[in-house]
Amino acid sequence: MARPGPPPTAVLGIAVISALWWAYFDTLALALEQALHGTREPAARARLARDAYTSLHLPLIAGIIFVALGLKDLLAEGADPSTPAWGEPLGGFWVLVLHGGVAVYLLGLAGLGWRAWGEVRWVPLATVVLLAALGPLSSGVPELAAVGLLALVCVASTGAQTMVDGPRRRRTRQVALAEQEASEAEQSRWRGEHL
Helix, strand or coil: CCCCCCCHHHHHHHHHHHHHHHHHHCCHHHHHHHHHHHCCCHHHHHHHHHHHHHHCHHHHHHHHHHHHHHHHHHHHHHHCCCCCCCCCECHHHHHHHHHHHHHHHHHHHHHHHHHHHCCCCHHHHHHHHHHHHHHHHHHHCEHHHHHHHHHHHHHHHHHHHHHHCHHHHHHHHHHHHHHHHHHHHHHHHHHHHHC
16 A cells, blocks of 8 residues: 655655755855955965866765765655664664765765864764764664654754854845945946947
């Protein structure tokens, strides 16, 4: 018999991915863009662009791929009617894939934060340590509980980083808004003259 509604693992997986998305796009992506625009010396600008958008984005991409692979396998397993509703114990390999994917992503965020602001972002680093500590626990519990724990850690980590970044977040977003308003005003002026 089919289970009603979306699989709980899928909902928790969306929570994990959403938290990771927010951790990057809420403030850090804007800050990197602003740092790049604010760097005037061509060689320094090229180094920043290389570091931020090539070298330090690779861990983000790899982390997302690992998390996606882990969630895909858990969803396929959960779709099997013979699998218990809570799932089988996750096991060490899938904990390594899921926790490791999130950890690699968070390390990439910490590196990007260092590159954008020149300071250590302790929340993602502490979360990596927490994920490593929770690995043995997650490997022995059913899949649904393990993914729920991972979602809780990701959401809590992103919420904590958002709170820690409060003043910086406001400044970064104010600069982004001012830039957007100036760009829109220039576009409106141009359209008024040429269209």
